[in-house]
Amino acid sequence: MGRGIAQVAAAAGHEVVVFDALPGAAERGVAAVAADLRKLAAKGKVDEGEAEGTIGRLRAVDALPGLAGARVLLEAIHEDLAVKQALFREAGSILAPGALMASNTSALPVTALAAVAPDPGRVVGMHFFNPVPRMALCEIVRARQSSAESLAEAEALAAAFGKQTVTVADTPGFLVNRVARPYYLEAVRMLGAGEGDVAGIDASARAAGFPMGPFTLMDLIGIDVNLAVSRAVFDGMSGEPRFRPHVLQQQQVHANQLGRKNGQGWYAMDAAGQSLVPDGAGWTRPYVDAVLPGLDAVASRLVAAIINEAHHAWAEGWAGADAGAPLIDRAVRQGLNYPHGPLAWGDALGLGQVAAVLEANAQVFGGERFRLAPLLRRRLSN
Ligand SMILES: NC(=O)c1ccc[n+]([C@@H]2O[C@H](COP(=O)([O-])OP(=O)(O)OC[C@H]3O[C@@H](n4cnc5c(N)ncnc54)[C@H](O)[C@@H]3O)[C@@H](O)[C@H]2O)c1
Structure with a gap:
């Protein structure tokens, strides 16, 4: 899912930094996106210049501090609340102040992720569907703490990624x-x-x-x-x-x-x-x-x-x-x-x-x- 989300974000013109705790996985993810896009370009299904532009905006890093200064976090790690909470705690001190923190969780309580983040109002769910580049929807999940501005920002971001949105309550x-x-x-x-x-x-x-x-x-x-x-x-x-x-x-x-x-x-x-x-x-x-x-x-x-x-x-x-x-x-x-x-x-x-x-x-x-x-x-x- 992380690959797909990184791809649609880069295609929308964002500089995207990819991190995965498994050594080498972020590089492999970026390489896989590049290979897919080049294959599609060779078949004439996507514009070659656009594909290369997207690839050029993707960068893998091998440690979390590589995300320093990022304005948006799009988290798509294991579906485990404790593991996600640990990331939200740690990332909070690395991202740009006031960064939006979005989780791609399929079913876990986003409210419990917001509870451990430095600025709970900046946490929302952005739930994409598999395969991300092809599926039309992104559910925007309203945690108990999510601010109206954070929800509006997440909706605009998903729309810029080419997705339709529904904003839903934070329920299982x-x-x-x-x-x-x-x-x-x-x-x-x-x-x-x-x-x-x-x-x-x-x-x-x-x-x-x-x-x-x-x-x-x-x-x-x-x-x-x-x-x-x-x-x-x-x-x-x-x-x-x-x-x-x-x-x-x-x-x-x-x-x-x-x-x-x-x-x-x-x-x-x-x-x-x-x-x-x-x-x-x-x-x-x-x-x-x-x-x-x-x-x-x-x-x-x-x-x-x-x-x-x-x-x-x-x-x-x-x-x-x-x-x-x-x-x-x-x-x-x-x-x-x-x-x-x-x-x-x-x-x-x-x-x-x-x-x-x-x-x-x-x-x-x-x-x-x-x-x-x-x-x-x-x-x-x-
Ligand atoms: N698979 C789907 O169809 C689908 C659809 C929508 C949402 N989701 C959600 O997306 C998330 C990821 O799902 P997936 O199918 O891509 O899982 P996956 O197991 O394929 O990938 C998870 C990745 O996260 C990495 N990871 C684990 N802990 C980490 C940490 N602490 N820091 C950084 N990286 C870490 C792993 O190394 C792995 O590469 C889950 O929350 C899942 O519920 C999945």
């Missing part, structure tokens, strides 16, 4: 990752229960219009990162059962099969990071056969759970005072390229059908995961 998983949680968790639960294999569940999701199946997407995100996000949302929601991570995610991490970043995840991969699907793979045998119009039972479960979660988020106003259905739908579409916003999708499929799928699944798997969101129930009866 913010808006997009919270609404998207069932896509990953229900897929892993189906795999764990023997209701399908990785390739079969992915194929069902793609047939429903998702650009990537959940397992392919977890391989792209990093299974360790996805697990850390799952845990942060589960813990942040005080152990709400429907957000509970699955033991298979933990096992993948124990096996060090993390996805594209190390060449083996839910799928084995070739050298170019393409998933290798074994012969005979690609089956599903869901226990519940309730379906939504045009979708199979696997996709119906995923889509119904996402629509339900979007109703929870909508009712709770988690995206902030300005959050309504159009904002939730736009954020999810721009952040994840889902084929439809979940709330509009629910209306188009029919909320009665969505409720029927949730209730059929609740009968088999229990109400904890598939309890109807009160707002969905209310809209149904209106």
Whole structure:
């Protein structure tokens, strides 16, 4: 993520200094961005002069003091609160006075990062999506302490990077990752229960219009990162059962099969990071056969759970005072390229059908995961 953020910042004309605690990683990151941009320039997909300009504005340093004098920090280190807090404490004394400090955390409390920063009002979340140069959205996260000027600055910065923004409250998983949680968790639960294999569940999701199946997407995100996000949302929601991570995610991490970043995840991969699907793979045998119009039972479960979660988020106003259905739908579409916003999708499929799928699944798997969101129930009866 750090690479992608550095690239879009440099492309927007900023001088960017890249630091990574792992020796050599910052240089490798800058070199990888340069190689990608030159490849795109050779294919005529980006202007060569612009690509070289971007590359020329990227500089790797091998120690944190190399960031001395920077006016903006864009942090994208491990999804671990204590590690991020240590960085925010230390960076505070190195950056230019009054520098904006932004975290790319997917789900951790930005308020807890602001609490340790020298000037809490200057801390915000700037949550980009993977791959950063291609995804349209940046969630701007309003920590309890974030000043109005800091939020406006972060919004302007993201806009200059070519991103659309939504400004959201500092709640576990913010808006997009919270609404998207069932896509990953229900897929892993189906795999764990023997209701399908990785390739079969992915194929069902793609047939429903998702650009990537959940397992392919977890391989792209990093299974360790996805697990850390799952845990942060589960813990942040005080152990709400429907957000509970699955033991298979933990096992993948124990096996060090993390996805594209190390060449083996839910799928084995070739050298170019393409998933290798074994012969005979690609089956599903869901226990519940309730379906939504045009979708199979696997996709119906995923889509119904996402629509339900979007109703929870909508009712709770988690995206902030300005959050309504159009904002939730736009954020999810721009952040994840889902084929439809979940709330509009629910209306188009029919909320009665969505409720029927949730209730059929609740009968088999229990109400904890598939309890109807009160707002969905209310809209149904209106
Ligand atoms: N992977 C995604 O799809 C995605 C999407 C949006 C946001 N994020 C968030 O972005 C952040 C990074 O995710 P990632 O997938 O790039 O992780 P990653 O594990 O691929 O990279 C993290 C990098 O941080 C470095 N690092 C760790 N501790 C450090 C420290 N104290 N100082 C400097 N560098 C340090 C590591 O060496 C590593 O290179 C996380 O907060 C994650 O939740 C990830």
